[in-house]
Amino acid sequence: MRSDTGQVFRLEDYRPSDWLIPSTDLSFRLDPTKTRVIANLTLERRAGAPADSPLRLDGEGLKLLSLKIDGEDVRPGWFEATPDSLRIIRPPKRKRFLLTIETELDPSANKALTGLYRSGGNYCTQCEAEGFRRITYFLDRPDILSVYNVRVEARRDEAEVLLANGNPEAAGELADGWHFAQWRDPFPKPSYLFALVAGNLAELRDSFVTMSGRKVKLGIYVEPGKTGRAAYAMDALKRSMRWDEQTFGREYDLDVFNIVAVSDFNMGAMENKGLNIFNDKYILADAETATDADFANIETIVAHEYFHNWTGNRITCRDWFQLCLKEGLTVFRDHQFSADERSAAVERIADVRALRAHQFPEDQGPLAHPVRPRRYREINNFYTATVYEKGAEVVRMIRTILGAEGFRRGMDLYFDRHDGSAATIEDFLKCFEDATGRDLNQFAIWYQQAGTPNVSVSTSFDALAGTFTLDLEQSVPPTPGEVRKKLMHIPLAFALVGPDGNDLVARSDDKSVEDGRLIHLTKRRHIVQFRGLRQRPAVSINRGFSAPLTLAFDQSTEERMFLARHDSDLFCRWQALTAMLTETLMRATAHARGGKSAAATKGLVDLCIAIAGDATLEPAYRALALNLPSEAEIARELGSNIDPDAILAARNGLIRNIAVKGSATFAELYASLAETGPYSPDADAAGRRALRNAVLDFLAVGSGDPGLAAEHFHGATNMTDLVAALTVLSLRFTGSSATKKALGEFERRFGDNPLAMDKWFQIQALAPGHKASARVAALLKHPAYDAGNPNRVRALVGAFASANQTGFHRPPRDPQSAACRPAGDRIPLMAVAGAGAPRKGARDPGVDQGTRRALGRSEGHCRAHPRLKNAIAALFFGWVLDKANHV
């Protein structure tokens, strides 16, 4: 990574490049420490660019061996090369010429995991956002689209498999045990989508026949012996391909589609054209080693990367300010896919929970930025929850406003109009306007303005007139650098619910109301009147979370209770329950600080138990009713003056309460949900396991005895159940002999499986209390731990820092404090910070921002210490696609 040069990039400074590179031929001669790259770039002056346009190519840490123009060595005074740039002082006057650049790379020394590097003895690349310039000098910006021809040469014994983007063209033997392969990608693409992989990998093969009848070869490459564990990913890939045809009319375009799983990868995965590269955690899975959550993650991430082929690759971004053009849209598409493949309501609730956990704090904190930022210093800091998750919500709102059909017409036009080009958010929005005749001018503010809008709601009912009035007012709190906010176009889905639980026909003459189910808030205040109502209806509002905002709505407990039982919108039903649980937990936290306990809202405990036992609901949804707001969620609601010990006590108090009252229901559920057949990762079976495992926790707490969890552990036939049991043991019976025994057994069984051991690290990192930091410190020395591997660091330190509130956030003067002490030498987490960067530069996401982001999440009572920077920043860099870690 470059160190921060202090340069600020601004959206308004965008200028098209004077030079283009219509074709790029690359030839690699792979060697662990001395890889040769010959780049033949066709440079072409853009029409209209001045004849004396200067030419400067980007580089990063490059070693230049030779430089030619049209086959002739460039004379020394005619260019200026540094490791970070190549300037051709007097480029030829002709419109196009061939620039030949020879560079030498040392992939073994590359620990930044960008550019060409080695993982597990294999060669691989990562070029987004600006890694291509670590391979050769280039116009490394997303609006430079080029057709790539790539030749890879390697020693056969070192790399049997040679892959690059596009279609295979040729392959063969060379002298001295070397061989080669040639690839051609006919679709012009930006350099960030370039990829190359070489190594000794095994392939799981399959094929897919597209809607027009073309047969595409599919391959997933993994470490030898692991192809069986790629079967689920392959299945997810085929389902994604079919779904994109059926839902968006998008067909795959190349003859082959390959995926490679590598064990050293910073993020979830990467959508390189025709050659996706994945963090192996999102490919490898079987019943024995992967949980249901792992399977679900694999499904969405495989889909996400595949969907990028149209939203990102065929149509890419003009500049990095437009990152949400591909990411927000593609996350939206993977959300839709998961909703279609699984339970739509449960998916929606999970997505909203993740948004609130990651994006809301960002939007409400010092790092708030618009979905499309206007400035950046380091683009790697902008792979944020705002760009990805809020970006997806914004696309979802477009669909809500235009309806499914209008949305599809707009998307069709977008694919038509911008295929093969690098587009902007304005281009994208224009397609929806042109396709539907709607004006999205005010809506566009969602892309431009940071901050989570708030809508305050009050209601009144006039029994005599039979009218019900909704009084709605929008506001956006100020964010750093943006004090005055513009009014937004907010699509607020709603229903008025009658006493039988059915939606009433909401009749209103108000122009802002569409179809009696959607209010378009465009003004500061809307007073919307409904007529023909005999009784006061219950208000179900922001249905399906139609807009990403906070609501200030003082709804009565009675109405919430009613909605939590009867709302036909399952999201709002869950929301009503969660609001009451959160309130109860906040109250209980305040009491716990004074050493007292507080009663839950009347009827709430019974309601949770009733939902859990309600056979008319899907088990996955019922499991959610038992999944109380997390400690972090409670802390977030409290906002300030947070006492993690009090939160834990309050939460455990409520769990005990539910456990005792529900013991009969839970015992019955536990027995009836026991699975007898073979394991299947499908959503229904996963939902049943989720409910049964939630119930296990309550039974364990209720009995105060680790026996059942230990039995669950020893009888488990799949990783989901193993992890559930081990979590109960480790969190509820920390340090007990049953727990030690189970941890030991897990370690013996999975010691040589890093992805399974990640679970073992994570579970121990989550055990609450002041001893946690010492436990984590000891685990840092475990032979299976590797401070250079992003997955290991996230599993142990990431889980500890982000989800163990009582362990990580000790009060400032607590001698056990891990994070808050000013001088860090004896503090375990500080040791991590030091050890967290053993691979120097193992991702430097712009240290200060990263640290602030990390500590911004730490709910504020700890002061940042600069030595935390590397470890913590690295941890949070991986959140984007990592829903499994959203504990």
Ligand code: PHE
């Ligand atoms: N573009 C990748 C995705 O969203 C994420 C990524 C960004 C991966 C930067 C690596 C580097 O799927």
Ligand code: ZN
């Ligand atoms: Zn993406």
